[in-house]
Amino acid sequence: MPPRLGIKIDVDTLEGFRQGIPALLEILAARRIKASFFVSLGPDNSGRAIFRVFRQQGFLEKMWRTRAPALYGLRTMFYGTLLPAPLISRGAGEMLRAVAAAGHELGLHGYDHVRWHDHLLSMSREEVSRELARAQEIYTPFLGHAARAFAAPGWQCSAASRAALAAGGFLYGSDTRGYAPYFPRFGEQVHSVLEIPTTLPTLDELLGFDGCQPEDFTALILGRLQKAAVPQVLTVHTEVEGGPLRQEFANLLDRCLDQGVEFFRLEDWVRELLQEPGKIPAASVRQGRLPGRAGRVSCQGPVEAEP
Numbered sequence: 001m002p003p004r005l006g007i008k009i010d011v012d013t014l015e016g017f018r019q020g021i022p023a024l025l026e027i028l029a030a031r032r033i034k035a036s037f038f039v040s041l042g043p044d045n046s047g048r049a050i051f052r053v054f055r056q057q058g059f060l061e062k063m064w065r066t067r068a069p070a071l072y073g074l075r076t077m078f079y080g081t082l083l084p085a086p087l088i089s090r091g092a093g094e095m096l097r098a099v100a101a102a103g104h105e106l107g108l109h110g111y112d113h114v115r116w117h118d119h120l121l122s123m124s125r126e127e128v129s130r131e132l133a134r135a136q137e138i139y140t141p142f143l144g145h146a147a148r149a150f151a152a153p154g155w156q157c158s159a160a161s162r163a164a165l166a167a168g169g170f171l172y173g174s175d176t177r178g179y180a181p182y183f184p185r186f187g188e189q190v191h192s193v194l195e196i197p198t199t200l201p202t203l204d205e206l207l208g209f210d211g212c213q214p215e216d217f218t219a220l221i222l223g224r225l226q227k228a229a230v231p232q233v234l235t236v237h238t239e240v241e242g243g244p245l246r247q248e249f250a251n252l253l254d255r256c257l258d259q260g261v262e263f264f265r266l267e268d269w270v271r272e273l274l275q276e277p278g279k280i281p282a283a284s285v286r287q288g289r290l291p292g293r294a295g296r297v298s299c300q301g302p303v304e305a306e307p
């Protein structure tokens with residue numbers, strides 16, 4: 001079996017939406033690769049993320065190491081603080097339809113990315129449902145149907161958010177870091193919406209870490225793909241791989257194609273998997289730390305119920 005890779009593209013900011021999406025569409029089209037895009041559609045409050053400096057271990061170090069101002073642009077860094085937060089969704093219909101028309105999957109990456117990232121764990125199911133509903137209210141008229149897929153901002157997921165995904169009729173979520181698809185368990189309850197975790201590290205996590213250059217990252221991803229027994233999921237950001245590191249991302253895709261890697265959209269894999277849901281195990285979700293990422297993210301625990 002050739003190695004299989006799903007490219008999950010997160011759109012967090014207005015800059016990433018307007019500049020990063022077209023850049024990635026071009027890179028993917030030139031290689032006939034179909035990917036899965038997940039868009040935040042509410043206010044771009046990226047500037048508020050700066051306040052994480054005061055609350056989260058590792059954030060300042062990461063900003064410095066990845067040269068965040070160069071990656072994200074100074075304007076983006078002040079949205080929601082010194083500058084008013086612009087709405088990503090304003091005039092977004094044409095771009096969203098272009099993504100879908102090119103054959104890519106399109107799902108939601110929340111309404112207010114920063115609010116979800118920083119406050120999800122203290123939000124009730126009703127509050128989470130409101131965030132989802134606001135994003136769907138914007139998405140649905142643009143595309144003519146509701147979004148079926150969701151990827152959590154900042155890999156933050158909770159019992160409340162998974163219950164809200166089920167109530168919102170979502171087919172699956174991609175909310176956590178892990179190693180294989182599973183049904184998430186919180187306490188005694190196993191949730192019914194399938195989870196497709198991101199299985200590989202991200203470029204922005206490893207860049208500059210121990211002198212890691214983009215070519216080292218590509219070598220690491222290729223090594224992991226060759227060894228993997230199950231399809232892998234790589235998360236990229238329009239602000240990074242569709243921004244200053246777009247050439248490096250294009251090189252990574254070319255190396256993957258040279259090695260015979262097959263690309264898939266997450267939704268297509270989910271439909272295959274859900275033909276035999278009894279074969280998909282449950283696993284707990286816990287908050288954990290990852291090398292190169294500030295703060296904690298939701299991670300897949302050990303598999304509990306083998307098929």
Ligand SMILES: [Zn+2]
Pocket residue numbers: 010011012109113152153154
């Ligand atoms: Zn994001």
